[in-house]
Amino acid sequence: MKNESLQAAKAAYEIEYECLKTMLDYFDDEAFSRAVELLKNAPRIGASGCGHSGILCQHFSHLMCCIEQPAKFISPAEAVHGGMGFLQKGDVMVFASRGGKTKELLPILDICKAKGIKIITVTENLESPLATGADVVLKQYVNRETDKYNSQGTTSSTSLCMIFHALQTALIEETDYRNEQFALIHPGGAVGERLNSK
Numbered sequence: 265m266k267n268e269s270l271q272a273a274k275a276a277y278e279i280e281y282e283c284l285k286t287m288l289d290y291f292d293d294e295a296f297s298r299a300v301e302l303l304k305n306a307p308r309i310g311a312s313g314c315g316h317s318g319i320l321c322q323h324f325s326h327l328m329c330c331i332e333q334p335a336k337f338i339s340p341a342e343a344v345h346g347g348m349g350f351l352q353k354g355d356v357m358v359f360a361s362r363g364g365k366t367k368e369l370l371p372i373l374d375i376c377k378a379k380g381i382k383i384i385t386v387t388e389n390l391e392s393p394l395a396t397g398a399d400v401v402l403k404q405y406v407n408r409e410t411d412k413y414n415s416q417g418t419t420s421s422t423s424l425c426m427i428f429h430a431l432q433t434a435l436i437e438e439t440d441y442r443n444e445q446f447a448l449i450h451p452g453g454a455v456g457e458r459l460n461s462k
Contacts, residue, residue, distance in 0.1 A: 276410035276418070283407045283419050284426060290405045299384050299400045300434045303328070306356040306382070309335035312343060313360035314368050316417035317424060321360050324428040331432060331441045332449070340368035348372065353380035361385070362404060362420050364392025373397050386427055402427055 303309060309328050311321035321337050328335035338347050338357075351357060357376050359369055364387035373394060376383050385398035388406060395401045404427065410418040435441070447459035 272410075272412065279408060279410050280419050280422050283405065283423055286407065287405050287423060287426060290403045292403060295400055295402055296430070296434070299402055300431060300438055302356050302382050302384060302400060303333060303431065303435060304438050306333070306354070308351055308355040309333060309358065310338045310348075310351045310355065310381075311335065311358040311360070312338045312340055312369060312372055314340055314366050316421045317360040317362065317366075320421060320424045320428060321358065323425065324358065324360075324431075327428060327432040328435075330446065330450070331436055331439065332445060333435065333439075338372075340366075340372065343372045343375070348375045348379070351376070351379065351381050354382070356382045356384060359383065359385045359394050359398070360387075360424055361392070361394050362388050362406065362424075364389035364394040366394070369394060386424060 309325070311325050312318070313321045318337070318340070325335040325337045336350055338350060357372070359373070361369055364385065370393060373383065375381075377397065382400075383398040384400045384402065385394045386402045386404050387395050388404045389395060390401060390403065404420070404423055406420045406423050408414050408419060409416050443459060447456070450456045451460055
């Protein structure tokens with residue numbers, strides 16, 4: 265391996281560490297609390313994004329299911345071909361878009377508004393369409409991506425993932441979710457074995 269490659273790999277740790285450390289400076293207690301309240305009371309939760317954001321939305325949906333908050337990733341392509349039938353008035357849609365202008369998500373935003381679905385948007389751009397059209401906006405912070413071109417979805421994915429993890433952590437407290445409940449729905453693997461051991 266070239267020395268430059270090794271140094272770049274090590275620098276990636278520092279870049280992402282700095283991002284996570286600085287994110288707390290942008291943490292909005294009021295907005296976060298409102299987002300948690302919406303998610304807590306939602307009969308169903310949808311999550312949508314494109315690219316890396318979409319992949320993280322799939323992760324978020326699974327996190328919600330793991331604490332028995334029914335959730336589903338809704339593909340932007342499927343959403344405008346009937347997929348939005350999953351959500352009804354009073355449900356919550358979570359949009360993830362660093363720039364807040366992802367064209368594939370804008371028609372879904374319109375559907376949400378027409379159906380009375382509450383909207384949480386995670387974005388860097390608080391003036392973007394997905395932000396101004398949301399009920400709650402959670403500010404995403406990204407210092408830079410880890411690659412030398414500052415173009416790959418690396419640090420931005422970590423930043424989004426941290427916000428989703430924080431939401432699940434807070435919801436566990438707010439709903440008084442118990443490990444015994446998780447044991448019932450997670451009997452598989454090493455985690456299931458540990459949770460269900462007598």
